[in-house]
Amino acid sequence: MIYYLLALVVLIADQLTKWLIAAYMEIGETIPVIEDVIHITSHRNAGAAFGILQGQMWLFYIVTIIVTVGIVYFIKKMGQTDKWIGIPLGILLGGTVGNFIDRILHGEVIDFIDVYIGTYSFPIFNVADSALTVGVILLIIKLFIDERKEKKEK
Numbered sequence: 001m002i003y004y005l006l007a008l009v010v011l012i013a014d015q016l017t018k019w020l021i022a023a024y025m026e027i028g029e030t031i032p033v034i035e036d037v038i039h040i041t042s043h044r045n046a047g048a049a050f051g052i053l054q055g056q057m058w059l060f061y062i063v064t065i066i067v068t069v070g071i072v073y074f075i076k077k078m079g080q081t082d083k084w085i086g087i088p089l090g091i092l093l094g095g096t097v098g099n100f101i102d103r104i105l106h107g108e109v110i111d112f113i114d115v116y117i118g119t120y121s122f123p124i125f126n127v128a129d130s131a132l133t134v135g136v137i138l139l140i141i142k143l144f145i146d147e148r149k150e151k152k153e154k
């Protein structure tokens with residue numbers, strides 16, 4: 001199914017970039033792409049977003065398995081009829097599995113996208129996080145549009 005292929009593309013992009021960072025950069029090393037805007041910084045995070053719940057791997061395994069089962073269920077249930085549900089779910093699946101592999105193999109997640117918004121340094125993230133965030137945003141937009149349509153039909 002096309003959505004699993006999309007998940008595989010996200011997963012390969014995530015794992016390949018993480019592999020390159022781990023192979024060619026020291027932890028803490030930073031390479032400015034655009035000075036003071038976007039840097040590539042080799043970083044590790046044993047927690048979830050914003051470094052919360054450091055080291056709670058069993059919690060992350062349980063949450064990730066629940067999230068993964070939920071995504072596959074909804075791809076089967078909704079993906080057939082509505083590709084605008086299937087595409088975000090495929091992207092979410094790729095991101096979820098990407099960070100899951102890191103947590104199983106290393107007990108932490110490899111991060112490297114270091115964005116500065118003005119003087120604020122956003123938490124360093126990776127391709128999987130980007131996919132998760134994009135997937136969540138697409139799903140919210142899709143559900144919002146559906147709700148608007150339902151209201152109009154009434």
Ligand SMILES: CCC[C@@H]1OC(=O)[C@@H](C)C[C@H](C)CCCCC(=O)CCC[C@@H](CC)/C=C/C=C(\COC)CC[C@@H](O)[C@@H](O)C[C@H](O)CNC1=O
Nearest residue numbers: 045048049050051060096099109123124125129130132133
């Ligand atoms: C993006 C979800 C985080 C990702 O969740 C995952 O793996 C999922 C599949 C499994 C988790 C165990 C459960 C998710 C908890 C939800 C959560 O946390 C609320 C998030 C809000 C979110 C809006 C959607 C903000 C965004 C943040 C960031 C991403 O910005 C692009 C900063 C990322 C950096 O702190 C980086 O160090 C994180 C590190 O890579 C580990 N990543 C994770 O835990």
